[in-house]
Amino acid sequence: MLALRIRAPHALALEELPDPEPGPDEVLVEVQAAGICGTDLEVLRGVHEAYRTGRGSFPITPGHEWSGVVRAVGSRVTRFAPGDLVTGETGLGCLRCEVCLMGRHSICPNLVETGIFNRDGAMRQLHLHPEVFTHSAAGLSPLQAAAAEPTAVALHACRRGRVGVGDTLAVLGCGPIGLLTIQVARACGASAVLATSRSRPKLDKALELGADRVVNVAAEDVRAAAEDFTGGEG
Ligand SMILES: [Zn+2]
Ligand SMILES: [Zn+2]
Numbered sequence: 001m002l003a004l005r006i007r008a009p010h011a012l013a014l015e016e017l018p019d020p021e022p023g024p025d026e027v028l029v030e031v032q033a034a035g036i037c038g039t040d041l042e043v044l045r046g047v048h049e050a051y052r053t054g055r056g057s058f059p060i061t062p063g064h065e066w067s068g069v070v071r072a073v074g075s076r077v078t079r080f081a082p083g084d085l086v087t088g089e090t091g092l093g094c095l096r097c098e099v100c101l102m103g104r105h106s107i108c109p110n111l112v113e114t115g116i117f118n119r120d121g122a123m124r125q126l127h128l129h130p131e132v133f134t135h136s137a138a139g140l141s142p143l144q145a146a147a148a149e150p151t152a153v154a155l156h157a158c159r160r161g162r163v164g165v166g167d168t169l170a171v172l173g174c175g176p177i178g179l180l181t182i183q184v185a186r187a188c189g190a191s192a193v194l195a196t197s198r199s200r201p202k203l204d205k206a207l208e209l210g211a212d213r214v215v216n217v218a219a220e221d222v223r224a225a226a227e228d229f230t231g232g233e234g
Contacts, residue, residue, distance in 0.1 A: 003124035007059045009046025019126055022074040026128045029068030029086060032142035034122045037065055037150070038175075043116060056117025063121030064090040064114045067137055067145030077131045087145045089133040090114045147180070154180035158188050165189030168230055170222075171211070174202035179209055186210040194229050196222055 003017045022028040040062045042048040050056035070084040080086060092112050093105025100108050114129070115121015137145035154177055163169060167190045171178050174197035182193055195211040197203050203214040215225040227234050 001125035003061050003120075004063070005059045005061055006044055009051075009058075010044065012044060017124070020128050022072055022077075022128055024074040024076040025131050026074045027070050027077060027080050027086065027131055027134050028072040029122075029127050029129065030071050031063075031066055031068040031122045031125060031127050032085070033067050033146035034063040035065030035146050035150070039064070039116055048116065050113070050117035060115070060117065061120040061122075061124050062115045063123035063127070064116055065146050065149040066115075066122030066127065067140075067142045067148075068122065068127055071126070074131070079131060080134060080136075085137045085140065085142065085145060086129075086134050087137045087148045088114065088129040088135060090116065090149055092119060092130060092133050095132065150176055151180050151184065153177055154184040157181055158184050163188045163190050166191050168192040168194075170194045170196065170226060171206075172196050172222075174199065174206045174214075178202075179205055182206055182210045192229070194226060 001017055001019050003015055005013050005015045007013060020028065039048065043051065043060065043062060048056070067085060067087045070080050070082050070086055072082060073080055090113050091106040092114060093100040093108030094110040095105060097108055097110060112118040115123070137148065158181065163185050169185055169190055171181050171193060174195055178195065182195055185193055193211045194213045194215065195203070195206040196215045196217050197206065198216060198218040200216065203216060206214050213225070213229045215222055
């Protein structure tokens with residue numbers, strides 16, 4: 001199979017590697033889509049925290065926003081079968097330590113992160129993922145399924161912010177996460193969304209995806225715009 005490899009900072013190569021075989025608890029998927037995230041660029045430049053601290057090592061195959069069709073499953077896998085469209089979590093905890101047993105596996109001290117450090121990601125034709133961190137994407141398109149990971153970031157932000165019916169909120173920045181947050185906030189019932197960016201195309205996209213008012217921070221004062229938007233409440 002072909003795999004994208006980051007061999008060292010700024011050293012990216014497409015390599016021919018042996019097709020991987022699933023371990024007993026893994027699924028083997030034929031990758032359908034893999035998104036590029038700012039984190040991938042940090043890894044490529046060698047400035048990601050895991051590499052600066054020596055926790056992660058090269059080479060690595062990037063790709064943590066992905067979807068794929070199951071081609072084979074390990075001997076102990078029960079939840080998936082060939083043909084299933086799936087996606088998967090990025091942070092893979094050990095599931096044995098105290099932190100994991102409390103249900104906080106994304107901050108496990110033994111954490112590896114798919115496509116980020118110490119676990120190959122999905123920018124390859126065939127990707128391996130642990131069954132326990134794999135999720136069905138039935139009913140989604142492969143592109144939608146590949147956006148599940150960044151959408152989960154937006155959902156987490158809305159949950160942390162307790163966004164609910166009738167709420168007014170500001171989304172600062174209209175990169176992919178900001179644009180997803182606008183949509184998730186709308187789905188949570190937010191009734192008024194202000195979004196900021198210094199990019200006109202991103203502001204246009206924000207309006208298209210559910211923002212009511214956009215503020216170009218290169219030309220407008222955010223505080224004044226927010227006060228105007230909220231009738232003086234700010
Ligand atoms: Zn990411
Ligand atoms: Zn753990």
